[in-house]
Amino acid sequence: MIRLHFFAFASSTSNLSSAKFNVSVPNFWLLRNFDARNYTNMPLVKEFLLHVPNGTFKITFTPLLQSFAFVNAIEFFMLPLYLVPDKVAIFGYGTNRGLTSYPRSMQAQLLETIYRINVGGENVTRGIDNLWRNWFSDDAYVLNPENAKNSTPYNSLIKYHVGDDSEGPNSNKFTAPNVVYQTAKQIISNSSNLNITWSFAVDKDTDHFLRLHFCDIWNSEFGLAYFNLYIYDNFVMQINNNSDGNLIEPLPSPYYYDYVVHSDDSGVMKISVGPDKTENRISAFLNGLEIMKLSNSSDSVPLEVESKHKYKHLAVVIGAVLGGLVLVGVVVVGFVWRLKTRKQKAAENSDWLPIHVTAVGSSHSRLTEGTIQGSPLPNINLGLKISLIDIQSATSNFDANEIIGKGGFGSVYKGVLKNGLKVAVKRSESGSGQGLPEFQTEIMVLSKIRHRHLVSLIGYCDERNEMILVYEYMEKGTVRDHLYNTNSPTLSWMQRLEICIGAARGLHYLHKGASGGIIHRDVKSSNILLDENYVAKVADFGLSKTGPLDENQSYISTGVKGTFGYLDPEYFRSEQLTEKSDVYSFGVVLVEVLCARSAIDPLLPRDQANLAEWGILCKNKGILEDIIDPSIKGQINPNSLCKFSETFEKCLQEDGCDRPTMRDVLWDLEYALQLQRGAVQREPHEDSSSSTSASLQLHNLRLLPSLSSLSEVEDMSIVKGDESDSAAGSV
Incomplete structure (x- = not known):
């Protein structure tokens, strides 16, 4: 195992955030075109597993042109013999569905740790793990937390029944720490229709090594836990607490399953557990999860470092020791290697873990x-x-x-x-x-x-x-809190309209009233808050882009940030952000307000999983009323529903140029409110093709007047800093 620690800080001699470099070991690239910019004020750790032959071992740092390389610390130590098996089953889905054997030896691969997750528990620090690994809580990755609960074990004494040098599927003390097997997420209901699904951002079209950890911490005997494992919504196998027939009593005895899975082109890997409908026992759980990216050897890795090359290299040479579980080396370094300079200057280094530039206890402001x-x-x-x-x-x-x-x-x-x-x-x-x-x-x-x-x-x-x-302080919480999966009071249709109007006013002010214009970039129901009088206020501006635009440019080129389900597809494809991206996200919120369900629900059939697409489909089929929140169905005036559905349909157009501005959206929503109140007055500029408000029907939706066709408010896009990520919830 190799761990490289990076903590990019600015000093009098260097700003480490500007470093760009490659890191290689014999036959493998560890990092390519890497920069260690720090966005969390925490060290960045890159972890790799690979087979090391006997002798010396080199880790080579190569700066890119006109840049430099650095590292704060290197860990390098041996792992137990069978921690990673040499042969692993491939799980294929789609047309390649089924289990086959991975054609290459795992020892011929480089494994890069992407996720190491303690399911159902808190973060686990390296001091608790026998291999000094950190495990992180799974909460940010659960797609449907309403289906899951962090459970209390029946028996918290984990019983390892195999030696430290044993092969799977039974776990030993090096496979995972006790605390991982002592916590789990368990299905919350006895319904056989529920699954728990985790979603992870991964590289597209890439092989990944998955290890899933299980331990029945509730039952005192075998045969009481039966459930199914799914990857990318495809059935993998039935899990039970003695599925291989070779687990040794007594419980709880931990075990695991390994698979190689090739990621699809979505950039998201989904893993689910759910009840087996053929069994009377309704249960499903998961204790831990590891995802590692597989990389093949590369001929482009230089075999020898040539001194005449225009790039300056530095190789850290470590003696490899063969034998049992031996700590080979923990190298604490603070080196900076520069391009086109003979003098190698060491960056300030203090302790094993880097001290923040702003010392603890200081009131100095970054x-x-x-x-x-x-x-x-x-x-x-x-x-x-x-x-x-x-x-x-x-x-x-x-x-x-x-x-x-x-x-x-x-x-x-x-x-x-x-x-x-x-x-x-x-x-x-x-x-x-x-x-x-x-x-x-x-x-x-x-x-x-x-x-x-x-x-x-x-x-x-x-x-x-x-x-x-x-x-x-916003007394009533978020709009989402009042729509689904909550104990908060249900909102009436009138309240929902007024809340939407308030949020639209806030967004319209951002786009046109603020200096330079502001694009929110993360509009969603959980970012619209309610005060004690249910007045809506838009919140969370961490992803916003601000600033004046060139009059000849209507967009900002920027990395994609936002939340799945609300993200403008045009922005996602082109990385060109405009205020119409906020309009699309707000259109999703409008459908969410009407239907009281989440923007993305992977447990539903494919055509229903995306709420925006499902809402448009139902509207076009004339069955929109079938998906309206049952608690408000009898409250909605048909004319108001017509105008409201027309509004969200316009917001959700594929092309941004076909969407209205927030001013248009605000006008339409206020019109829908007046229709609900039954007090609509004809405006002088209204389209003569529209019928009177009293005769409006759902199938005549397109006859409603639209300010977007009459107004020429110029769109303004925008600017300012970048960065975030989701979790589990962000892109």
Whole structure:
């Protein structure tokens, strides 16, 4: 096992974030065109497994042209003999469905760890694992958390019944730590129609090694747990607590299954467990999961480093020791290798784990010092700064009982400031997938705008490596909280219309009223909040793009960020962001408000899984009423439904140029509200082809007037920092 540790910081001699380089070992590339820019203020660790022959072993760092290379630490040690088997079954799906044998020896492959997940439990630190591995919680990857629960074991004493040098499927103490097998996600209901599904972003069209960990921690005897395993929604096998007939009593005895799976072209790998409908026992669970990318050897890896080459190389040579489980070397380094320079300067290095540039305990602010790239952050409102001690006091020192929500950035706490003001405190968490760029963007955007339908930023804190945002407190939570999978009160149709109108006003202000224009880029029902009077306010501006546009350009070229199900397909394909991307996302929200179901539900049939596509299909078939939230079906005026459905249909057009502006959407929604109230007055500019409001019917949808065909409000697109990722929930 090789682990490379990178922590990119700026010093007086180098800004490590600008480094670009390759890393290779004999016959394999570990990293190509790599940069170690740090977005989370945490070390970046790259882990690889490969077969090492006897003798010396070289890891070579090669800077790209006009750049340099660095590494903070290297771990290199031997693994147990059978931790990775030499032969693994391939699971094929689609036309290649079935199990076959992987044609190549696993020892001939390079394995790069992509995910190591403790299902149903908290993060597991390296000090607990016998191979010094970190395991991360699965919550961010669960597609349908409403179907799953973190369960309490019947018996927490894990019984390993095989030796440390044994082959699978039975686990030993090196396969995974006890805490992984002592926690699990279990199906929450006795319904045989439910599955638990995890979704992971992976490289497209690539072989991946999967290891799935199981341990029946509820039953005291064999034969009581039967369920099915699925990959890409295709049945793999039936799992039971003695499926191979060779597990040794007593329970709980851990075991695992290995597969090689070739990822499809979606960039997402789905893994599910669900009840076996042929069995009376309804159960399904998973304890742990590992995903590693397989790479073949490459002829392009240089065999020898030639000194006459224009690139400067540095090879770290480590003596390989054969035998039992031996720690070969933990090399703590702080080297920087530059291109076209003879002097090799060592970057400042302190301890095994890097010390943050802003020392713990310091109140120094990264925002005033500079960004990751080392340049001062413009337009930061220092008047909004709140001291960490005041925030700790407001939240009872971040008491877990004060948590009111969690998102991609971190946990949100309810708090009360010294002046008695109720606030929501969003605190960044390591490994959340979002970091300093989102933090900076949120402050810059919200410190220069104020609107009744945008959540107000009360302040922020940037002390002691904390990134904290303080907002006005929204008593009623998110719109999503009131639509499905919740105990919050159901919203009436009138309330839903008024909420949509409020959110549209907020987005219209962002697009046209704010200085330079702002594109939100992550519009979804969980980012629309409600105050005590159910007034809607748009929130979460960490992915926003701001700034003036060239008059000849109507879009921004930028990496794709957003949330599956709400993402504009045109933006996804072209990486060209416009304000019409927000319009598409808002159209998904409109369908969500009408139907009270999630934007993506992979458990439904393929044509129903994507809510936007399903909504358009039902509308075109004239069966839209069949998918409306049953709690509001009897409340909706048919004319109002006509206008509302026409509005979301226009928002969800494939091409951005065919979508309305947010001003048009706002006008149409207000019109739908008036139709609901039965008090519509004809406007002088209304299309004469439309019938009177009293005679509007669902099948006459296209006869309704549309401001988008009458208005020439110029579209404005936008600009500013990039970065985020989902989790589990982001792209």
